[in-house]
Amino acid sequence: MPAKEDMQFRTQSHVQAPNGAQANTETPTRPQADSASASRPASPPAPEPHRDVIALDDVTxxxxxxxxxxxxxxxxxxxxxxxxxxxxxxxxxxxxSTLLSLTAGLLAPQAGVVTVRGQVALMPQRDLLVPWRSALRNAALALEAQGVPAREATERARPLFERFGLSGFEGSRTWQLSGGMRQRVAFLRTMLTGRPVLALDEPFGALDAITRGEMHEWLEVALAGEPRTLLLVTHDIEEALTLADRVVLMTPRPGRAAGELAVDRPAGSTRAEWTTSAEFSMLKAAALETLR
Amino acid sequence: MNGSPISRRRRLVAPLAATLLLVGLWELFTRSGTVDPLLIAGPVDVARAFAEEGDLLLRHTLVTGREALLGLALAIVFGALAGLVLHLSPFLRDATLPILIGTQAVPLVVIAPLLVIALGYGIGAKLVIVALACFFPVAVGTFDGLRSSDSELIKLMRSLGAQRVRTLTLVEAPGALPRFLGGVRIAATWAFISAVFAEYAGSTEGLGYLIARGTPMFETARVSAAVLILAAASLLLWSLVSLAERRLIPWLRHEQSL
Structure with missing residues (x-):
């Protein structure tokens, strides 16, 4: 298929499925079959109606x-x-990252079906805080983007700063914040969308190892009382084993799932206990072996 | 935050010393007899002109100042609007960009007399001429500024459910402020010069009128005084815009990009 046609197709499907779906509505992004999908089994199994929040079937x-x-x-x-x-x-x-763009509805696949129940809140790799807004108002941007008036958005963002240990930083300018703090504000902005699925794209990739460890602990606390579904994309195996219940390992070009690991982290274990445990090491070794 | 006290003092003292030195050399040159004293006014002559003709100079300065500031205001309004339209409509961008660039290719010296013929000796022609001269940097600054937004940020806004207009008002417009103000700063330096151009082309008052009338009559002290006022006014306007930049975009001093 010539590249130009490809582009047009993608733009077109975009109009059909912009910005994820309405809450609790199924939105399959179903493209017309092309040569690639024609040779594959025609109808992928439908996702279970109430269990799966995200289902990608045979996506190319x-x-x-x-x-x-x-x-x-x-x-x-x-x-x-x-x-x-x-x-x-x-x-x-x-x-x-392509995977996240697909689930967030920013891209449509050439073949296969992407089904997302509820809306996805995307947290990009870079914090993308805007320098003309304070930390609090940067978080509030998530609501203002949806049309909530500025004052109300700010008031709704304020309790989150309290809850996630950022009190006192509300009025900080972006250039006064450390890399870790900027990422926390970006995460708050993601949370504030109120969407049930959080899609994090290498959120701590730019941070040093020590700050990243602190961020993992912080994120665990932040997510503890949250019923939200988390889809985390990372190149850091330890990060994945610390934060996720399940780890999907991928091989590059073309992207394929190479294996999966179930993470059974003992309840109540601290990050230090867990990351130094024998089981953690074994999982890490298994992951490295698969990715090799 | 703006450098050490030493460098701050140097920023004040260095240009002052350089200016004094230049003024001294100027006075020495006029007294050296190289040029007929009738043809050149020294700093002392100019100072005398300020003292004796203060009222006259002030009256004409206010005329030129009003033309320059109102013309600049028009340029800012229409320049910002044009930049916005160019950003929002690819069709209008393709259609009008060659025309806009074309207007810059025609020298103002040529258009100014034509505009005075068409619009008369009043302030109308002056405002159009100043606005024409100052319009382009503002339009280009606005357009470039709006276009400069981080594409990842635009994508984020889209994923957050923002419509086109919200992305514009929440992200693109504030992000365009630095380049917009950069355009305004350049426009500000042209405002007084183009007002003088306009007065040259036909007028009955203003600093340009004083200079145009005074030069052939060897009123060198008065003309030099008018030129000095113009330089000072341009410098003042530049400083005001720079001050506005510092107040409105404090982040530029702290980080180069988002």
């Missing part, structure tokens, strides 16, 4: 690059149940 996504095209994902399957915390781990260029 290509994008034009230079003269040819890059196959970001090829025949990819993924199911995420309500309240589950799933981490996708793989090297750079394995289509992890």
């Amino acid at each position: 996504l290509r994008y034009p690059a230079g003269d040819g095209e890059v196959v970001a994902l090829a025949g990819f399957d993924l199911r995420v149940a309500e309240g589950e915390r799933v981490a996708i781990v793989g090297p750079s260029g394995c289509g992890k």
